[in-house]
Amino acid sequence: MLYDGACPLCRREIALYRGLTAARPLAFVDVSNPSAALPPGADRARLLARFHVLRADGSMADGARGFVALWAALPGWRWLARLAAVPGVTSLMELAYRVFLHLRPAMQRVAGAFEPPSLHIPAGLRGELRSDHAGETGAVWIYRGVLAVARDAGVRGFARRHLATELEHLRLVTALLPWPQRSRLLVPWRLAGFLTGALPALAGPRAVYETIAAVETFVDRHYQQQLDRIDALPATEGAAVAPLRALLARCQADECEHRDEATALSGRAPGLFLRAWSAAVGAGSAAAVAVARRV
Numbered sequence: 001m002l003y004d005g006a007c008p009l010c011r012r013e014i015a016l017y018r019g020l021t022a023a024r025p026l027a028f029v030d031v032s033n034p035s036a037a038l039p040p041g042a043d044r045a046r047l048l049a050r051f052h053v054l055r056a057d058g059s060m061a062d063g064a065r066g067f068v069a070l071w072a073a074l075p076g077w078r079w080l081a082r083l084a085a086v087p088g089v090t091s092l093m094e095l096a097y098r099v100f101l102h103l104r105p106a107m108q109r110v111a112g113a114f115e116p117p118s119l120h121i122p123a124g125l126r127g128e129l130r131s132d133h134a135g136e137t138g139a140v141w142i143y144r145g146v147l148a149v150a151r152d153a154g155v156r157g158f159a160r161r162h163l164a165t166e167l168e169h170l171r172l173v174t175a176l177l178p179w180p181q182r183s184r185l186l187v188p189w190r191l192a193g194f195l196t197g198a199l200p201a202l203a204g205p206r207a208v209y210e211t212i213a214a215v216e217t218f219v220d221r222h223y224q225q226q227l228d229r230i231d232a233l234p235a236t237e238g239a240a241v242a243p244l245r246a247l248l249a250r251c252q253a254d255e256c257e258h259r260d261e262a263t264a265l266s267g268r269a270p271g272l273f274l275r276a277w278s279a280a281v282g283a284g285s286a287a288a289v290a291v292a293r294r295v
């Protein structure tokens with residue numbers, strides 16, 4: 001059986017078949033694994049696009065015919081293979097399979113949202129990671145807010161570059177939390193982020209740079225607190241949590257770069273109004289994190 005191990009739906013189905021095959025072993029090949037040995041002449045992209053079964057005689061069956069070949073080899077499932085032999089049934093199954101392939105990307109996203117994270121997450125850090133997910137969501141929307149308003153080419157280039165980094169951060173922290181553990185307040189975080197970007201963009205480039213410097217100063221400290229908590233864990237847990245630590249440290253380094261770039265672009269020291277706005281942005285970020293740790 002040649003299946004896509006990167007797909008949460010396929011993994012579940014294969015786990016089912018694996019449990020059935022004690023009496024008559026089948027070989028399972030995860031085609032998404034680049035080091036997996038493929039049948040001679042097979043194309044990985046084609047194998048990933050559809051379900052394939054390689055029969056003992058070397059012939060290949062795909063789609064509905066692949067399932068029929070599989071069922072014929074499974075004790076207790078042969079009646080399904082016989083049913084599929086009724087004229088027209090395999091064609092109908094193939095039609096249903098093609099409809100499924102169209103729906104598969106959306107179904108994969110839903111199934112993926114309930115998958116456990118691939119990294120070890122200490123229970124005490126889940127709230128912090130929820131606040132990171134909320135924070136990175138807000139960060140993405142800050143730059144969308146800037147881009148919705150700003151006309152200055154320098155600010156737009158700055159916002160576009162940072163937006164790409166924040167989208168990558170959001171992708172990374174989203175993968176750390178199954179859907180039920182994510183913040184329930186993503187709509188308010190998006191709105192708050194958008195306004196935090198759009199309002200200073202109305203005032204001009206310096207206000208944008210000062211806002212980003214204030215946000216990132218807070219975010220740097222927030223990531224540092226999490227790294228300190230990880231470093232304080234017992235040594236036995238240190239190795240298991242090392243990949244998570246590396247991921248958070250990587251995000252923190254990017255945020256520090258954003259902060260330093262924004263500070264350098266802002267130039268001279270901010271006036272009273274900008275200082276008050278920056279203080280409000282920092283306090284707002286702290287309040288949002290406190291809420292997102294819980295909800």
Ligand SMILES: [Fe+2]
Pocket residue numbers: 136139165166169251255
């Ligand atoms: Fe970020």
Ligand SMILES: [Fe+2]
Pocket residue numbers: 139166216254255258
């Ligand atoms: Fe950032």
